[in-house]
Amino acid sequence: MDVIKTQQISSRPIEKVIVHPLVLLSIVDNYNRVAKDTRKRVIGVLLGTSFKGTVDVTNSYAVPFEEDEKDPSIWFLDHNYHESMFSMFKRINAKEHVVGWYSTGPKLRENDLDIHRLFHNYVPNPVLVIIDVQPKELGIPTKAYYDVEEVKENATQKSQKDITLVVKITPFSPANRSGTLA
Amino acid sequence: MVLEATMICIDNSEWMRNGDYSPSRFQAQADAVSLICGAKTQSNPENTVGILTMAGKGVRVLATPTSDLGKILSCMHGLEMGGEMNLAAGIQIAQLALKHRQNKNQQQRIIVFAGSPIKHEKKALEMIGKKLKKNSVALDIVDFGEDEDGKPEKLEALLTSVNNNDTSHIVHVPAGQNALSDVLISTPVFTGDGEGGSGFAAAAAAAAAGGVSDFDFGVDPNIDPELALALRVSMEEERARQEAAAKRAAEEATRQEKGEEAQPQSDSQNATMNATEKASDPMDEDDALLKQALALSMNIPGSDSSAGDAQMSEATNDDQEFALALQMSMQDGSKDSSAQSDVSKVLGDQSFMSSILSSLPGVDPNDPKVKDLLASLPSQSEPQEKKDEDEQPKDDK
Numbered sequence: 058m059d060v061i062k063t064q065q066i067s068s069r070p071i072e073k074v075i076v077h078p079l080v081l082l083s084i085v086d087n088y089n090r091v092a093k094d095t096r097k098r099v100i101g102v103l104l105g106t107s108f109k110g111t112v113d114v115t116n117s118y119a120v121p122f123e124e125d126e127k128d129p130s131i132w133f134l135d136h137n138y139h140e141s142m143f144s145m146f147k148r149i150n151a152k153e154h155v156v157g158w159y160s161t162g163p164k165l166r167e168n169d170l171d172i173h174r175l176f177h178n179y180v181p182n183p184v185l186v187i188i189d190v191q192p193k194e195l196g197i198p199t200k201a202y203y204d205v206e207e208v209k210e211n212a213t214q215k216s217q218k219d220i221t222l223v224v225k226i227t228p229f230s231p232a233n234r235s236g237t238l239a
Numbered sequence: 240m241v242l243e244a245t246m247i248c249i250d251n252s253e254w255m256r257n258g259d260y261s262p263s264r265f266q267a268q269a270d271a272v273s274l275i276c277g278a279k280t281q282s283n284p285e286n287t288v289g290i291l292t293m294a295g296k297g298v299r300v301l302a303t304p305t306s307d308l309g310k311i312l313s314c315m316h317g318l319e320m321g322g323e324m325n326l327a328a329g330i331q332i333a334q335l336a337l338k339h340r341q342n343k344n345q346q347q348r349i350i351v352f353a354g355s356p357i358k359h360e361k362k363a364l365e366m367i368g369k370k371l372k373k374n375s376v377a378l379d380i381v382d383f384g385e386d387e388d389g390k391p392e393k394l395e396a397l398l399t400s401v402n403n404n405d406t407s408h409i410v411h412v413p414a415g416q417n418a419l420s421d422v423l424i425s426t427p428v429f430t431g432d433g434e435g436g437s438g439f440a441a442a443a444a445a446a447a448a449g450g451v452s453d454f455d456f457g458v459d460p461n462i463d464p465e466l467a468l469a470l471r472v473s474m475e476e477e478r479a480r481q482e483a484a485a486k487r488a489a490e491e492a493t494r495q496e497k498g499e500e501a502q503p504q505s506d507s508q509n510a511t512m513n514a515t516e517k518a519s520d521p522m523d524e525d526d527a528l529l530k531q532a533l534a535l536s537m538n539i540p541g542s543d544s545s546a547g548d549a550q551m552s553e554a555t556n557d558d559q560e561f562a563l564a565l566q567m568s569m570q571d572g573s574k575d576s577s578a579q580s581d582v583s584k585v586l587g588d589q590s591f592m593s594s595i596l597s598s599l600p601g602v603d604p605n606d607p608k609v610k611d612l613l614a615s616l617p618s619q620s621e622p623q624e625k626k627d628e629d630e631q632p633k634d635d636k
Contacts (some may be wrong), residue, residue, distance in 0.1 A: 123335040130297075131328055133335035137303040171297070 071184055072110040074201040080117045080159075081188065081198075086188045087119045088161050096126070099161045100172070102139055102188060104146060104153040112156050118142055127206055129167040134175065143179075157203075158186030165189070165202070173204050240283045244304045244345035246333035247272055247352070251313075252294035252324040254355035254385050259414035264384050268352050269315055271381070274420045275350060276311050287345065289336055290314060293329035294322040294355070300332065304340050320496030324355045330367055334376055347376040353394060361389075361396050368400030377406040383419060392508035 064085070088099045100205060101119035105112060120139050125131035160169065165226050169185065176183040182203060189198040250273060255265035272290070279286045287304035288311055301314040330349060337347040342417055349371070357364075371378055376403040380394050391411065398409045410426045 103577070119499070121339040123338055125331060125335070128328075128331070131331045133300065133332050133339070135336075135339055137305065192566050 058184060069184060070110065071107070071112055071201075071203050074112045074114065074184060074186065074199075076114045076199055077105075077116075080114050083117055084119075084159060084161065084188050085190050091119075092161070098122075098166075100134065101159050102143070102155055102160055103157045103184070104143075105156045106152060107156050107182075114156060116146065116150075116153055117159060118146070118156065124168065130171075132168050132172070134172060136175065139179075155179045155183075157186065159186045159188055159192050162187040163189050170204065192207070242285055242335055242342070242345050242434050243279065243348050244281055244287045244289075244340040244342070245275075245279055245348045245350060246274065246289045246291060246304065246332055246336050248326075248329045249290060249292050249318070250294060250324045250352050250354040250384070251292045251318050251320050252322055253320060255320050256325075257384065260383065260419055264354055265318075265320055268354065268383075269318075270381045271313055271352070271420040271423050272315060272419065273489055274424070276308055280306055280308050283443060284343075285342065287340060287342070289333075291329060291333060292318065293326060293338070294324045295319065296322065298328045298332050300336055303336055303450050323358070324353070326351070326357055327363055327367055328361045330371070330378070333372060334374065337375075337376060347374070348379065349376060350379040350381070352381045352383070353390070354386050356387040357390055357393050359393070364393055364397040365400045368397045371401045373405050375403070377402070379407060380409040381419075381423065382409060383414075386413075426453065431481040563625070 084099070084101065087101070091097075092099055099119055100119050100122040103114045104116040104118075105114040107113070120142070121135040123133045143155060155176070157180065158172070160166075165187065173183060173185055184203075185202045187202070189200075189201045192198040249268060251265065255263070255268065256265050260267040276288045279288050285306065287306050288308075289300070289304035290302045290311060290402045291298060291300040301318075302311050305311065330351060330392055334347075337349070338349070339460075368378070378398065380398060382391060382394050401407045408426065410423060412422050508629055
């Protein structure tokens with residue numbers, strides 16, 4: 058990652074998340090194959106670029122993930138898989154970085170904060186996008202979150218706030234690039 | 240050579256700072272872990288090993304099951320101690336990690352290093368154990384470090400609830416002189432389910448203990464079976480060769496005696512020439528002495544063959560090639576003995592003998608004594624040779 062880019066990312070809080078249709082399609086397809094009639098959820102990594110508070114999610118892939126239904130603190134995410142996969146993706150498109158992760162939710166769960174913490178190792182300001190794979194109403198089926206550190210009296214404590222980021226689903230076109238990715 | 244995916248749960252809690260295992264509990268544990276990884280990957284190249292820490296900020300998977308030893312060893316580096324061990328979470332997360340192993344044919348195994356006090360209840364541990372058993376996961380527990388009341392019982396209860404056909408083991412390692420890894424080498428943790436997967440570990444132990452090994456030739460057949468076999472075969476061949484050489488030496492001695500037989504005969508000829516009356520007497524004396532000597536030599540070939548037979552049976556038990564080699568050497572021996580028998584046949588040939596005897600001036604072939612002699616010659620030909628040998632040294636003296 059460029060030094061400039063990291064500065065920009067860390068300095069500006071995320072305001073906008075643009076999700077490209079390919080991402081939605083692959084997530085829904087994966088969910089339908091793997092966890093359709095179960096209560097399990099699918100988790101994966103989001104790739105893209107981030108510039109001046111706008112996160113552009115262009116690609117994604119699922120990762121092996123297991124959690125205990127009864128005990129939410131028991132979960133396992135194969136990060137070796139993620140690292141290998143990312144290194145391969147980087148070979149075809151060096152501009153795509155890890156920007157965050159996604160979950161099929163449908164809602165936030167208790168261990169999401171722990172998983173989010175894991176992604177801090179890969180990107181300074183990860184974004185969580187919850188994709189609703191079985192939407193009941195018309196509208197944008199995504200919700201994006203990022204985490205905020207709250208200092209509570211004695212110790213620091215991380216908490217997630219519901220930041221209703223403006224999420225746009227735009228088909229990829231050169232006009233939308235507006236020179237940021239070039 | 241069981242195909243296995245292993246998850247090692249390391250205790251990196253505050254209790255690991257203690258120095259009752261040298262150099263520190265944590266370091267001893269790290270050495271043991273690296274030994275286990277080496278042993279597993281060596282026993283079967285497709286084995287995978289993963290590592291997770293149970294204490295610290297929480298259960299953290301350092302490495303998912305992989306067969307890359309370098310990666311495993313590097314993630315062990317720079318671990319920090321702190322916090323409390325969460326045994327239940329550690330085991331459960333290890334189980335989840337094993338669920339996602341790449342090769343579904345691998346047996347699932349978890350190795351837990353329990354060094355600090357266990358805060359879970361026995362019942363909770365038993366529930367976990369049952370779940371592991373249901374998913375056919377084997378569990379090895381290394382109980383070391385902190386010795387708290389009820390800890391062995393809790394671990395034993397966990398083991399009994401997991402154990403299925405004795406695939407799971409528990410090892411209690413008390414603090415003391417021996418390093419944790421040395422103690423573990425001799426336990427089923429290393430040797431697996433009776434398999435000889437401890438070749439690497441045994442070699443390491445041998446190196447550590449100063450070359451003491453239970454195996455012949457100082458080479459563990461598990462490390463290098465070809466080398467061990469080659470050494471064994473060469474030892475046997477050497478033995479066979481030495482015996483064959485001994486046989487040949489004995490044969491040469493007997494041949495020398497046969498060669499000298501002509502001399503004694505000429506001696507006896509001279510003797511008979513000189514002593515006309517007592518022509519047969521020297522022969523008789525010769526016969527008697529020769530009989531004794533040949534009896535001795537007959538024993539030796541006999542013993543040789545018995546030794547050869549024992550060796551042969553041994554060989555067939557051990558090694559086919561080796562048996563072949565021995566057979567060939569035995570054939571050589573038999574050839575020699577057949578050569579011997581050829582010579583004796585010649586001697587036993589009455590016409591030949593009678594012609595020789597007739598050449599002796601003092602001997603009358605028709606003499607009954609001589610006839611008896613001729614008849615007994617075939618059986619006595621070898622005693623004759625030996626007698627001559629005895630005579631010769633006597634004469635020399």
